[in-house]
Amino acid sequence: MRRYLQQRLKFRHLRVIDAIATHDSILQAARALGLSQPALTKSLQEIEEIVGARLFDRHARGVDPTPFGLTVAAAARRLLAEIGRLEDELDALEGGDGGPVVVGALPVAAAGVLPGALARLKIARPDIEVRVIQGRTEELISQLSRRELDLIIGRLYTLDAPDGLVRTPFYSEPISVVARADHPIFARQDATAAVLADYSLVLPTVSQRVGQEIDVLLAEMKVAPHQPLRSSSVAMIREILYATDGVAVIPHMMLAGDLLRGALRLLPLPATGRPRPAGLIRRGDTALLSNAQAFVDAARGYVGEIESRLATPSD
CATH class of the missing domain: 3.40.190.290 (D-Maltodextrin-Binding Protein; domain 2)
Incomplete structure (x- = not known):
């Protein structure tokens, strides 16, 4: 059966499939994309009509991908990653600095590290624009993989399986x-x-x-x-x-x-816990461009100031 995907499948369809597969929920995917749930459901129905198969099975807790859904979601992620890679290459050709830096921030880093880091960066490099997106780990990882983010800063959680991303610890969140x-x-x-x-x-x-x-x-x-x-x-x-x-x-x-x-x-109480390393998450297939590296340097500098000035009860 010819589906004519090249003519019928759109970029927005790829984002819909990736979001649903990431969140295992129509409602959560709609929120992540800034759409209403009926609008996302309609888009999913369009995609299933184009593909000619059901992609997700609904249940009380959300959705599960069918074998067709797993295949389409994997392809969507590859295509989105390729488009993101093209954007990186065009940025590099345009000036080499990477343009605006889009930072994904986990909650503790967003509240405690980002304000001071951005203040330092503003002094050192007032020409750099930074856009901050706060979210949870699974949401930001998905956006980083799609190249919607340059990097993530925050807690480095233990991986269930390798995901191809590079994690660099440089501070802790005791x-x-x-x-x-x-x-x-x-x-x-x-x-x-x-x-x-x-x-x-x-x-x-x-x-x-x-x-x-x-x-x-x-x-x-x-x-x-x-x-x-x-x-x-x-x-x-x-x-x-x-x-x-x-x-x-x-x-x-x-x-x-x-x-x-x-x-x-x-x-100073004995509030010892398991190690809570934090730092940088980035893609492993490309190096950080100069503007993103300048942000990382500012974050490292601010974290160093915090750690040198605060007497912690335990690390």
Whole structure:
């Protein structure tokens, strides 16, 4: 059966298939692409009509790709990667610097590392434009593979299988206990893990990977938080720390600016956890162009400043 894919299959179709295969969900794929769910469903129906086969089976938790879906999704990713590679090559021919730098930022890095890194870059290279896209690991990895991002900065999680990307650790995101600088807990002589039970704890949401890691750490410290406040918003966590006697258990890099300014302090408790390396993720088939490398240099410099000025309870 001739499908005439060259004439009928469009670039937008490739992005739809890649997004659905990445998220295993029509709804999540629609959000990632900035489309309504009905619009994405209509696009999928168009693609299935062109291909002549069902590509995804729906179920209560999302969708699963059929054998046809797996084949089409793999081809879509290859084609999107080739288009991204062409864009890189054209950028290199045009000037060699790569133009705007598109950075994917995981949550802790977005809140704690990016502001200082961008301030440093603005001083050193005011001519460089940076675009920041915040997201979760699986979303950003997909965008990096499609060459929609130049690099990702943030936590380096253990891989289930090789993905062809290069991961370069250059800092860590240790979990620490943080409170406002004038918090009464700093005047106590019994600053052990047990004193945390005397204060309201502020924690990341359990749906975040870091929230799950923190719950494991608290259990190891034998701390059972009573009705903690949980939030995925760094701004809310920060305001709660300033407005109340709440104490946060979070990666302190998330509040690096406040700690450097002395508005917040680290509490020296035995909050040891598993190593939490962080750094750079990039594609392995091309080197970073000069503008992207300048951003990386600025990020390394700012992280070095944080680590040299902050006395951490543990790394």
